[in-house]
Amino acid sequence: MHWITVVIFIIGLLNATFKLISSDTDQFLDRTTIVYASASTTFVDCTCRILRHHSGLDTKGAYPCLPLAAGKVWQCLYLLLLLGASICCIAGSPAQRPSPRILNIQSLGSTTSNLPNIYRDGGGGGKINGINFIIFSDSLYTSGGVPKSDNSNLVNFSSNSLAASNYDGRAIQSLFDFGTTQKGPKQQIPYYYDGGENDFTTAIWPNQGIATLCGGICGVSFPSVINRTAISAGQDSRSVLYNTPIQISLTAFGPVVTRPTQRLFIRGEPLFGGFGTLVGTDGYLYLFATITKTADSNGLKMARVRQHSFADRSQYQYWNGNSWSSKMPAYADGGAANIFSYSQEFLGILYGPGTGDLFYSTYLGQYVLMFQADDPAIDRNVYVSYSAAVDRGWSTPRAIYQTSTLPGGYSYSFHAYPNYDSSGRVIPLSWSEYAPPNTYIISMASLTFA
Numbered sequence: 001m002h003w004i005t006v007v008i009f010i011i012g013l014l015n016a017t018f019k020l021i022s023s024d025t026d027q028f029l030d031r032t033t034i035v036y037a038s039a040s041t042t043f044v045d046c047t048c049r050i051l052r053h054h055s056g057l058d059t060k061g062a063y064p065c066l067p068l069a070a071g072k073v074w075q076c077l078y079l080l081l082l083l084g085a086s087i088c089c090i091a092g093s094p095a096q097r098p099s100p101r102i103l104n105i106q107s108l109g110s111t112t113s114n115l116p117n118i119y120r121d122g123g124g125g126g127k128i129n130g131i132n133f134i135i136f137s138d139s140l141y142t143s144g145g146v147p148k149s150d151n152s153n154l155v156n157f158s159s160n161s162l163a164a165s166n167y168d169g170r171a172i173q174s175l176f177d178f179g180t181t182q183k184g185p186k187q188q189i190p191y192y193y194d195g196g197e198n199d200f201t202t203a204i205w206p207n208q209g210i211a212t213l214c215g216g217i218c219g220v221s222f223p224s225v226i227n228r229t230a231i232s233a234g235q236d237s238r239s240v241l242y243n244t245p246i247q248i249s250l251t252a253f254g255p256v257v258t259r260p261t262q263r264l265f266i267r268g269e270p271l272f273g274g275f276g277t278l279v280g281t282d283g284y285l286y287l288f289a290t291i292t293k294t295a296d297s298n299g300l301k302m303a304r305v306r307q308h309s310f311a312d313r314s315q316y317q318y319w320n321g322n323s324w325s326s327k328m329p330a331y332a333d334g335g336a337a338n339i340f341s342y343s344q345e346f347l348g349i350l351y352g353p354g355t356g357d358l359f360y361s362t363y364l365g366q367y368v369l370m371f372q373a374d375d376p377a378i379d380r381n382v383y384v385s386y387s388a389a390v391d392r393g394w395s396t397p398r399a400i401y402q403t404s405t406l407p408g409g410y411s412y413s414f415h416a417y418p419n420y421d422s423s424g425r426v427i428p429l430s431w432s433e434y435a436p437p438n439t440y441i442i443s444m445a446s447l448t449f450a
């Protein structure tokens with residue numbers, strides 16, 4: 001238990017109404033707790049939750065916080081009891097539930113393909129009909145060597161591509177692409193030409209995992225549709241138009257991607273599914289949205305939908321911080337609806353999580369969140385957080401790995417792949433490496449929990 005918990009506890013007893021926890025306490029306190037507290041709960045209950053978190057009791061579930069209605073007196077008595085339990089933790093046994101131990105993270109180097117000379121970024125994957133797939137963003141295809149700045153060796157370009165991993169049984173970083181050696185990888189996701197999209201000013205950039213649905217034989221994902229004109233004009237904040245639901249099916253001629261509807265969530269709303277999905281055992285698909293570059297709302301938000309209705313916006317429900325609601329939370333809501341909160345400051349701007357994946361590990365018996373921050377490719381650390389529940393209780397993110405970069409370049413688009421090992425013990429990782437003028441490669445590593 002941290003000293004700050006004790007201080008907060010004492011202040012809490014003196015004045016039972018929560019008013020303020022300054023944001024500079026973030027590094028000590030679980031962000032989720034702060035968010036919970038600011039959602040106008042009483043200070044007592046907040047303190048109770050902080051104690052639960054920092055004493056490590058939360059994961060055992062033996063000390064549930066009292067409902068607010070139970071009255072202050074009982075809450076204070078309860079807190080005294082908890083404080084006693086926590087002090088006994090300081091004095092004796094280890095206070096924190098130990099984080100899962102990572103045995104090792106082995107670099108696998110960069111990916112290879114049956115189609116030589118693909119240079120691309122993005123990533124995220126999943127299993128379709130028993131085969132592990134990875135989906136990518138912009139791909140440059142050259143006649144040999146890295147793309148030249150004058151495009152003289154550029155053969156073709158596609159906004160996205162899909163590859164089977166370890167299809168040849170050699171290694172997971174050995175990819176099988178669909179296309180031809182003459183033309184390069186096929187652009188897989190179709191445009192809505194009569195909906196204003198086209199090959200020149202539109203891009204579709206997959207950068208999230210693929211949910212396995214349809215009883216195992218299709219994959220569903222929610223990539224962003226991009227306005228290339230805005231990107232060329234340096235208007236990054238206007239570059240994402242909306243996200244789109246895609247369904248991947250396998251045929252004798254390779255994967256076929258369809259878009260049941262053009263747009264699902266639009267810029268300004270949380271782009272649910274943009275950070276990936278979780279296939280529930282309860283018939284729901286859970287979708288996560290990244291919140292970034294806000295003053296106090298950065299983190300992840302969550303929605304759910306019946307699995308077969310993934311493309312029907314009217315069927316969605318949204319997590320509001322306490323329960324499911326048909327009302328979508330605002331993108332910047334002070335973090336009230338966040339399931340996870342995270343911010344990293346760079347040059348005065350607060351960045352939330354960037355890309356990553358959230359999954360359940362049966363091996364660890366808890367949910368695992370791995371991500372890279374959304375800063376402009378400055379921080380090459382991979383962060384991990386664990387929780388017994390999806391909607392709250394995430395441990396303070398810890399840096400576990402530094403992605404490799406090309407000389408003079410940077411890394412981004414980190415992803416974790418829980419689909420290779422159903423136990424959740426061995427988790428392949430991937431990220432994109434960029435080096436000027438035009439080189440983009442995908443590298444991988446393999447993480448094994450102890």
Ligand SMILES: *[C@@H]1O[C@H](CO)[C@@H](O)[C@H](O)[C@H]1NC(C)=O
Nearest residue numbers: 155156157158183185186187
């Ligand atoms: C580029 O690839 C696409 C398939 O994704 C193909 O239709 C097109 O003809 C190719 N262009 C060239 C110049 O090879």
Ligand SMILES: *[C@@H]1O[C@H](CO)[C@@H](O)[C@H](O)[C@H]1NC(C)=O
Nearest residue numbers: 196227229230233235238241
């Ligand atoms: C794309 O961005 C450009 C430049 O800001 C803008 O003029 C255009 O309307 C945008 N297109 C769409 C479909 O929003």
